[in-house]
Amino acid sequence: MVPKNLNIMKTEQLIFKSTDNGVIKEIKNFSFSPDLLLFFGSPTILKNSGVIEHFRKEYPKSIINGCSTAGEIGDVNVYDNTLIATAVEFSSSTIIYNSIHIDVVEESRTAGKELIQKFDFNGLKHIFVLSDGLNVNGSELVAGIREALPRKVNVTGGLAGDGADFNNTYVIGNQNLVQSKIVTALGFYGDNIKISYGSLGGWDSFGIERQVTKAEANVLYEIDNMPALELYESFLGDKAKDLPASGLLFPLSLRTSADEEPVVRTILAIDRDAQSLTFAGDLPEGSSVKFMKANVDRLIDGAEAAANASVKPLERKDVEFAILISCVGRKLVLKQIVEEEVEAVKDVFGEQVTLTGFYSYGEIAPFLKDAVCELHNQTMTITTFSESE
Amino acid sequence: MNRLLKRQIKKYLPDDVANSKDTKAFINSVNEAYSSFTEDYNQLERTLELSAKESFTELSYFKDALNSSAIVTISDYNSNVRFVNDQFIAITGFTREEVIGQSHHLLNSPDHSKDFYNVIWKQISSGNIWKGEMKNLKKDRSEYWAKVTIVPLKNSQGDPIQYLTIMNDISKEKEAEAEIKDYAKSLESKNKELDQFAYIVSHDLKAPLRAINNLSEWIEEDLEDIVDEDTKKNLELLRGRVHRMENLINGILEFSRVGRQETNNEKIDMSKLLNEIVDSIGSDKIAKFTIKDEMPTLIAEKILFEQIFSNLISNAIKYNDKDEIEICVSYSMSNNDKFHTFGIKDNGPGIEEEYFNSIFVIFQTLQPRDKIESTGVGLAIVKKIIEDSGGRIWVESEISTGSTFYFTLPV
Numbered sequence: 001m002v003p004k005n006l007n008i009m010k011t012e013q014l015i016f017k018s019t020d021n022g023v024i025k026e027i028k029n030f031s032f033s034p035d036l037l038l039f040f041g042s043p044t045i046l047k048n049s050g051v052i053e054h055f056r057k058e059y060p061k062s063i064i065n066g067c068s069t070a071g072e073i074g075d076v077n078v079y080d081n082t083l084i085a086t087a088v089e090f091s092s093s094t095i096i097y098n099s100i101h102i103d104v105v106e107e108s109r110t111a112g113k114e115l116i117q118k119f120d121f122n123g124l125k126h127i128f129v130l131s132d133g134l135n136v137n138g139s140e141l142v143a144g145i146r147e148a149l150p151r152k153v154n155v156t157g158g159l160a161g162d163g164a165d166f167n168n169t170y171v172i173g174n175q176n177l178v179q180s181k182i183v184t185a186l187g188f189y190g191d192n193i194k195i196s197y198g199s200l201g202g203w204d205s206f207g208i209e210r211q212v213t214k215a216e217a218n219v220l221y222e223i224d225n226m227p228a229l230e231l232y233e234s235f236l237g238d239k240a241k242d243l244p245a246s247g248l249l250f251p252l253s254l255r256t257s258a259d260e261e262p263v264v265r266t267i268l269a270i271d272r273d274a275q276s277l278t279f280a281g282d283l284p285e286g287s288s289v290k291f292m293k294a295n296v297d298r299l300i301d302g303a304e305a306a307a308n309a310s311v312k313p314l315e316r317k318d319v320e321f322a323i324l325i326s327c328v329g330r331k332l333v334l335k336q337i338v339e340e341e342v343e344a345v346k347d348v349f350g351e352q353v354t355l356t357g358f359y360s361y362g363e364i365a366p367f368l369k370d371a372v373c374e375l376h377n378q379t380m381t382i383t384t385f386s387e388s389e
Numbered sequence: 390m391n392r393l394l395k396r397q398i399k400k401y402l403p404d405d406v407a408n409s410k411d412t413k414a415f416i417n418s419v420n421e422a423y424s425s426f427t428e429d430y431n432q433l434e435r436t437l438e439l440s441a442k443e444s445f446t447e448l449s450y451f452k453d454a455l456n457s458s459a460i461v462t463i464s465d466y467n468s469n470v471r472f473v474n475d476q477f478i479a480i481t482g483f484t485r486e487e488v489i490g491q492s493h494h495l496l497n498s499p500d501h502s503k504d505f506y507n508v509i510w511k512q513i514s515s516g517n518i519w520k521g522e523m524k525n526l527k528k529d530r531s532e533y534w535a536k537v538t539i540v541p542l543k544n545s546q547g548d549p550i551q552y553l554t555i556m557n558d559i560s561k562e563k564e565a566e567a568e569i570k571d572y573a574k575s576l577e578s579k580n581k582e583l584d585q586f587a588y589i590v591s592h593d594l595k596a597p598l599r600a601i602n603n604l605s606e607w608i609e610e611d612l613e614d615i616v617d618e619d620t621k622k623n624l625e626l627l628r629g630r631v632h633r634m635e636n637l638i639n640g641i642l643e644f645s646r647v648g649r650q651e652t653n654n655e656k657i658d659m660s661k662l663l664n665e666i667v668d669s670i671g672s673d674k675i676a677k678f679t680i681k682d683e684m685p686t687l688i689a690e691k692i693l694f695e696q697i698f699s700n701l702i703s704n705a706i707k708y709n710d711k712d713e714i715e716i717c718v719s720y721s722m723s724n725n726d727k728f729h730t731f732g733i734k735d736n737g738p739g740i741e742e743e744y745f746n747s748i749f750v751i752f753q754t755l756q757p758r759d760k761i762e763s764t765g766v767g768l769a770i771v772k773k774i775i776e777d778s779g780g781r782i783w784v785e786s787e788i789s790t791g792s793t794f795y796f797t798l799p800v
Contacts, residue, residue: 206436206440207440207443208440208444208447234439235436236432237431237432237435239432249432291440293436335425336418336421336422336425
C-alpha cells in the first residue's frame with residue numbers, strides 16, 4: 001500500500017497470510033519508521049510467525065501493541081488466520097505505553113486501576129486499552145479503570161479474541177511481545193491530536209424477562225431457578241453442541257435496576273459439569289435479563305450509526321485512522337457478509353481513512369460522549385484519530 | 390447441495406459453465422449462503438416458537454390470577470358479551486349460553502340512570518379506563534354491588550375493539566356501609582334527644598326547687614317568733630341543699646350545652662384573656678400569678694377558652710391549702726407544631742395518682758360536698774370541650790407541692 005503523504009499523520013498497512021501452522025514465508029518492511037505499530041492476528045500466527053519479533057528488531061524505537069483476534073480488519077476486508085500490521089507516524093503527538101500483568105482473575109479491578117495510575121494525566125488526551133480476553137473479568141477491569149481515570153479523559157479498547165474457540169487469547173506487549181494474562185494501555189498526548197469514539201450494537205431484546213437467581217461474578221448458574229445452560233440448550237437446539245460459540249447468537253440484555261441502561265453480556269465459556277456459563281462481564285444475582293437477537297441489516301445499520309456517532313459530520317473527512325473493535329458475535333451472525341459492516345463504517349469517513357481492528361470478546365467505551373466507560377458486548381466500537389497542524 | 394439451488398443450476402446453467410472452476414467456487418459459496426440462511430431460518434423459527442410459548446405461559450399466569458380473584462367479562466365494540474369467567478357464572482347464576490352473544494345491557498341495573506351508563510360508555514369508547522362502583526343484575530333480577538374497572542382493548546390504530554370488565558363483588562361491604570350509616574344516624578338523633586332531655590330536665594327541676602326555696606323562706610317568716618334555733622339551723626341547711634341542687638342542675642345544663650352552642654371564631658390574645666379571667670375570678674385571692682412563656686394569639690372560639698381557663702384557675706384557687714396561692718400558666722408547641730400545649734400549675738395540696746382520671750368524670754368530687762362546695766361538673770365540662778376540639782387533658786401532681794393541668798389543642 002502507498003503511504004499517505006497528503007495527511008499530517010502517516011499510516012501504512014501490511015497483510016501477512018500464513019500457512020496452516022502460522023508460518024509466514026516473506027516479511028516485508030514499511031516505507032517509514034513508525035511511532036506506533038499495531039498488530040491484529042490469529043493466536044497461531046502471533047505465536048508462530050515470528051513477524052512481530054522481526055519488527056521489534058527492525059524498528060527499535062516504535063511502540064508495538066496489538067492482540068489476538070476472532071477476525072482481523074484491514075481496510076474494508078475481514079480476514080481469518082492473518083496478521084494485519086498497521087504503522088502510524090504522528091507529526092507532533094506522543095504515545096506512552098504501559099502494561100500490567102494479571103495472575104488471577106480476581107485482580108482484574110486493581111489491575112485496571114493501577115494500569116491507569118501509571119500515566120501522567122497532564123496533557124493526556126485518550127487511553128486505548130487491550131486486554132487478555134479470557135483470564136480477565138472485563139467488567140471488573142473497566143470498573144478499576146473508571147476509578148483511576150481523570151474526568152476529561154476517555155478510554156476505548158477491547159478484549160482479545162481466539163476465533164470462535166475461546167481457548168487462548170494474547171495481547172502484544174511493547175517489549176515482551178505475545179503474552180497471555182496482560183492488559184496494555186496506550187496514552188495519547190499532544191495539542192494537535194483529536195481522538196473520538198462511537199459504540200453501538202443493533203441488537204434487540206425479545207421474549208419474557210427472566211431473573212438471575214444464582215451467579216458468582218461472571219459465572220451464571222441459574223436463571224429463574226433453572227440451570228442456565230439448559231435454557232440456552234433449549235433455544236439453540238442442534239447448535240447447542242457448538243457452545244460456547246453458538247451462545248453468541250443469544251446475548252443477554254442485563255439490567256441491575258429498573259432505571260438503568262441495560263448492558264449486553266455474551267458467553268465466553270461453558271462448564272457442562274457445573275451447568276454454568278461464563279460471561280464477559282458480571283451478572284449480579286437478582287438482576288433482570290432478556291435474550292437478545294439481531295438480524296444482519298440491523299447490525300450493519302448499527303455499525304454505520306456508531307461511525308456517525310463518533311465524529312461530527314464536518315470533521316469526518318479529517319479522520320485519518322480508525323481502530324474498529326467489533327464483537328465476535330456480530331461476525332457469527334453476519335457470516336459471509338461481515339465485511340458489509342466495515343464498509344458501512346468506511347463509507348461514513350471516506351476514502352482517506354485507514355482502517356484496522358479486530359473481532360473481539362468484549363469492547364470498552366462510554367455509552368455516550370463524556371459518560372463513564374463501560375464494558376460492552378456485541379457492539380461495533382470505533383476509535384478515530386486525526387491530527388491538525 | 391441445497392435443493393432449490395441444484396434445480397436452478399440444472400435449469401439455467403449449461404454443463405460446461407457449471408463445471409468450470411470459477412463457477413464451482415461461486416456455486417459453493419452460494420450454497421454455503423443458502424445453507425446458512427436455512428440454518429438461520431430454522432433457528433429463528435425455533436426461537437419464535439419457544440419465545441411465544443414462554444410469553445403465552447407468562448400471560449396465562451396473569452389470566453389465571455385475574456380469573457381467580459375477580460369477575461371478568463369481555464364484550465365487543467357493540468357491547469355484546471364474548472367472554473365471561475367462572476366467577477361471573479357463580480355469582481350471577483347465568484349460564485354461558487344465556488349471556489354470550491347477548492348485549493352487556495342485560496346486566497344493567499334499573500337503579501342506575503341512563504346518564505350513568507352514557508357517561509361510562511363515553512369514557513371507554515374514547516379509549517379510557519373507567520373505574521367506579523355500580524349495581525349489576527343477576528339472573529333472578531336481584532342485584533349485587535361491584536367495584537368495576539373497564540379497560541378498552543385497542544387495535545393497532547388505538548381504537549377500542551373490545552372491553553375487558555373486571556369486577557369485585559362488594560355487596561357485603563355496601564351492606565356494612567349502609568348499616569354503619571344507619572347506626573350513625575340513629576346515634577346522632579339519640580344524642581340530640583339526650584341533650585334536649587338534659588336541658589328540659591334541668592329547666593323543669595329548677596322551678597320546684599325555687600318554690601321549695603321560697604316556701605322555706607315563707608315558713609321561716611311565718612314562724613319567726615316560735616321557731617327555735619335548731620329549726621332555724623335546719624331551715625338554713627335546707628336552703629343550702631337547695632342551692633347545691635340548683636348548682637348541680639346548672640352544671641348539667643352547662644355540660645349539655647357544650648357542643649350545642651354556636652359560636653364564632655375570633656382572634657384571641659391569650660395573655661390578655663388570661664389576665665381578664667384572673668381579674669374576674671378575683672385577683673386578690675392570688676398571691677402570685679405568672680405567665681411563664683410568650684402566649685400565642687389564636688383564631689378560635691373565645692368562650693371555650695374562657696370556660697377552660699376559668700374552670701382550671703378557679704379550681705386552683707378553690708382547693709388550694711396554702712396561705713399564698715401561686716398559679717403559673719405555661720405554653721409550648723408540641724408534636725411537630727401540630728398542637729398547642731397549655732399548662733396551669735398551682736401550689737395546692739396535690740392529687741393522688743389514683744384520682745388522675747376520675748377527677749374528669751362528671752359529679753365526681755374528691756372531698757365531701759359539705760367540706761368544699763362543688764358540683765363536680767367543671768372538669769368534666771373542660772374535658773368535653775377539649776376532646777370535642779380534638780385535644781387532650783391530663784394532670785401531673787406531687788402531693789403537698791401542687792398540681793399541673795396540661796391540655797393540648799390542635800393548631
